[in-house]
Amino acid sequence: MIDIIKADELLVSELASFSARFFDEKWSEACFLNEIKKLNSAVFCAFCENEIVGVACVENQFGDGYLHNIAVADDYRRQGIAHQLMDKCFEFLQTNGLNKMFLEVRMSNTNAVNLYKKCGFETICIRKGFYTNPSEDAYSMVLEMK
Numbered sequence: 696m697i698d699i700i701k702a703d704e705l706l707v708s709e710l711a712s713f714s715a716r717f718f719d720e721k722w723s724e725a726c727f728l729n730e731i732k733k734l735n736s737a738v739f740c741a742f743c744e745n746e747i748v749g750v751a752c753v754e755n756q757f758g759d760g761y762l763h764n765i766a767v768a769d770d771y772r773r774q775g776i777a778h779q780l781m782d783k784c785f786e787f788l789q790t791n792g793l794n795k796m797f798l799e800v801r802m803s804n805t806n807a808v809n810l811y812k813k814c815g816f817e818t819i820c821i822r823k824g825f826y827t828n829p830s831e832d833a834y835s836m837v838l839e840m841k
């Protein structure tokens with residue numbers, strides 16, 4: 696049974712440990728704390744039996760939604776957890792009156808690109824050299840929420 700909750704300050708240590716294992720770029724405890732404290736941001740956690748198995752970070756950036764990151768633990772993938780986390784992000788943004796969500800994704804990250812397409816995102820453009828370590832172009836994608 697998966698429960699999805701909006702993270703609070705008590706979870707920053709666990710979130711940083713999760714990000715060290717599953718985020719492309721590790722987020723520190725301070726980074727999570729900063730996002731959790733902002734009124735215009737939300738960090739959603741998927742829990743399975745008291746363990747964080749998925750995380751998504753979303754922000755209202757000057758009137759547009761922006762997905763900073765999403766990841767699911769290896770053993771829990773392909774069970775719809777990322778899709779559930781994305782739905783929570785959409786709900787958060789819509790509650791804040793927004794109807795567009797943007798993101799960037801490595802062009803080689805087929806799993807994530809497929810996830811975003813399944814959620815209804817469309818590619819707007821390719822951002823050359825957007826990523827470092829390793830260097831790679833990004834798809835810039837947008838979803839117009841109904």
Ligand SMILES: CC(C)(COP(=O)(O)OP(=O)(O)OC[C@H]1O[C@@H](n2cnc3c(N)ncnc32)[C@H](O)[C@@H]1OP(=O)(O)O)[C@@H](O)C(=O)NCCC(=O)NCCS
Nearest residue numbers: 765766767772773774775776777778800806807809810813
């Ligand atoms: C991308 C990621 C978050 C997907 O998480 P997930 O919980 O496995 O995704 P879901 O089970 O919700 O899958 C939803 C859809 O995404 C696509 N998808 C996810 N994993 C896929 C895979 N391995 N191969 C092909 N499509 C995949 C499919 O369309 C899937 O729908 P389907 O299962 O009905 O075919 C996960 O693979 C991950 O954590 N990757 C590492 C971190 C990362 O790359 N994050 C994105 C940063 S931009």
